[in-house]
Amino acid sequence: MKVDGVARRSIQLAADGRGVEIVDQTLLPHRFETRELRVLSDATEAISAMRVRGAPLIGATAAYGVALQMREESSDASLQRAIEALLATRPTAVNLSWALDEMRASLRELPPAAREARAYARAAAICDEDVENCRAIGEHGLRLIEALHERRAERGPLNVLTHCNAGWLATVDWGTALAPVYLAHDRGIAIHVWVDETRPRNQGASLTAWELGQHGVSHTVIADNAGGHLMQRGRVDLCITGSDRTTSTGDVCNKIGTYLKALAARDNGVPFYVALPTSSIDWTLSDGLAEIPIEERDGAELSCVRGRNADGDTVEVAVTPASSPVANPAFDVTPARLVTGLITERGVCEASAAGLAGLYPERSAQSASS
Ligand code: MRU
Numbered sequence: 001m002k003v004d005g006v007a008r009r010s011i012q013l014a015a016d017g018r019g020v021e022i023v024d025q026t027l028l029p030h031r032f033e034t035r036e037l038r039v040l041s042d043a044t045e046a047i048s049a050m051r052v053r054g055a056p057l058i059g060a061t062a063a064y065g066v067a068l069q070m071r072e073e074s075s076d077a078s079l080q081r082a083i084e085a086l087l088a089t090r091p092t093a094v095n096l097s098w099a100l101d102e103m104r105a106s107l108r109e110l111p112p113a114a115r116e117a118r119a120y121a122r123a124a125a126i127c128d129e130d131v132e133n134c135r136a137i138g139e140h141g142l143r144l145i146e147a148l149h150e151r152r153a154e155r156g157p158l159n160v161l162t163h164c165n166a167g168w169l170a171t172v173d174w175g176t177a178l179a180p181v182y183l184a185h186d187r188g189i190a191i192h193v194w195v196d197e198t199r200p201r202n203q204g205a206s207l208t209a210w211e212l213g214q215h216g217v218s219h220t221v222i223a224d225n226a227g228g229h230l231m232q233r234g235r236v237d238l239c240i241t242g243s244d245r246t247t248s249t250g251d252v253c254n255k256i257g258t259y260l261k262a263l264a265a266r267d268n269g270v271p272f273y274v275a276l277p278t279s280s281i282d283w284t285l286s287d288g289l290a291e292i293p294i295e296e297r298d299g300a301e302l303s304c305v306r307g308r309n310a311d312g313d314t315v316e317v318a319v320t321p322a323s324s325p326v327a328n329p330a331f332d333v334t335p336a337r338l339v340t341g342l343i344t345e346r347g348v349c350e351a352s353a354a355g356l357a358g359l360y361p362e363r364s365a366q367s368a369s370s
Contacts, residue, residue: 001168001182003032003214009173011052011060011127013120018071020064024051025169029210030308037061040069040082047089047096050201054170055244055280056130059095062086063126066103067119074115079107091293092253092331093244094282099126127172133277134174136345141180141240141275142187144341144348148237148271149189157190157218159237161227164198164255165207166242166275176275177240178211180343185217193219194236196227198255200302200328224257228264239265240343243276248363250336250351251288252276256329262338274334274351275343281356283363288333299326 001007014021020037026049027033035051037043043065046052052061069082083100090096106122107115149158164170166177174182184191193212198204205221212219222230230236239261245253252258252274265272285291303320320326339351349355357364 001173001211001215009127009131010057010169011064011172013124018120020061020068022046022052022061023169025053025207026051028169029206030314037064037068039072040065040085043068044085044089047086053203054165055093055095055242056134056171056176056277057169058090058093059099059279060123060127060130060172062089062096063099063103063123064120066100066107067116067123070107070116070119074112076108076112079104079115090295092295093280095244095277095279098279102126130172130277130279131174133279133345134168134171134176134179137176137275137277137343138174138179138183140345140348141177141273141343142183144271144273144343145180145184145189145191145238149184149191152237157192158184159192159194159230159235161194161196161230161236161239161261161270162208163196163204163227163239163241163258163261165203165211166240167208167211169207169211170242171277175211176242176277176280176343178208179275180240181212181217182215185215191217193217194227194230195219195221196224196257196261197221198257199224200297202305203255227261228268231264231268231270236265236268236270239270239272241272241274243274243280244331245285245288245292246274246276246281246342247285247288247291247336248281248283248356249286249288249353250339250342250356251285251292252334252336252339252342252351253288253292253294253331254334256332259332259334259338262334265340266338271340272334272338273341273343273348274339277345278360281344286353288335292331292333294332295330297328297330299328302326302328 167175
């Protein structure tokens with residue numbers, strides 16, 4: 001996607017072909033700055049501090065984290081250390097363990113001297129595959145948007161509600177939930193996005209709004225609590241969110257607050273779709289509520305808000321009494337029954353074991369034979 005008219009990815013190799021350049025997402029929307037990761041600890045810090053975030057981008061960064069470590073030391077022990085350190089950064093998005101499994105599989109049989117080059121090549125391939133997958137998700141989602149838009153063209157732009165940031169900043173490029181929106185906009189479909197602010201870290205207000213603005217897509221930031229009200233008044237035609245982990249039965253884990261939007265959508269007859277690449281599916285799980293680990297983040301994310309003051313300085317202010325305890329679960333699980341459909345790079349399916357088996361027949365064959 002473009003930043004000030006210049007095409008770039010959220011993660012890319014630095015000019016020396018060894019360092020890895022990321023967009024520091026903690027500074028957006030007020031400052032666009034890139035940062036170079038040079039060693040493994042730069043990568044673990046970037047993921048833990050959420051300089052990079054979003055399930056697919058966490059996976060891509062972890063893959064490059066392994067490559068950075070292979071550059072320093074390519075022994076078996078070093079590979080294992082890198083995988084363990086990266087795996088410990090964030091617990092919920094399954095793309096992290098998926099990417100690390102990919103890296104381990106492509107490196108472990110190689111002699112140490114061959115690992116650095118292979119690690120960089122596999123990390124680059126993971127990034128390229130993510131771009132292709134997100135673009136394909138965009139094409140499949142676009143068909144849904146076109147169909148809805150045709151049905152109601154006389155009533156102005158199609159209104160899409162999204163939660164958190166599942167745009168290009170959350171992936172390597174294009175995004176998941178926002179890929180269909182970008183394609184629709186590029187093809188001249190009148191579209192408007194309701195952007196949930198997404199407390200406590202405000203990924204909607206600061207990242208989704210910034211992305212959409214850079215691309216010229218009409219959007220309005222709303223308080224997290226406003227979505228249900230807008231749905232009751234017929235002002236939302238479609239909800240699309242991303243996912244950090246989806247079970248083999250179609251339960252969807254995503255940023256905290258997604259579940260409430262799905263409930264409101266069901267009550268108001270608004271289609272609720274989830275867009276995700278295959279790397280976000282955890283085929284080992286069948287009960288999202290019982291089995292998906294939910295990240296608990298620092299309560300300071302809730303008790304304080306950060307923003308820019310009138311002098312242009314970034315400041316943090318407290319919004320809760322200092323003595324009040326806070327709790328900060330970062331994700332929730334939307335049961336499959338509330339999800340209208342899953343949009344993957346292979347196509348759109350029902351959020352159910354049967355729906356996923358239809359798109360991934362090789363998976364049902366695997367589980368039948370195991
Ligand atoms: O805590 P974050 O910002 O990493 O959470 C990200 C989300 O919940 C996204 O909506 C999700 O990863 C889908 S990203 C394509």
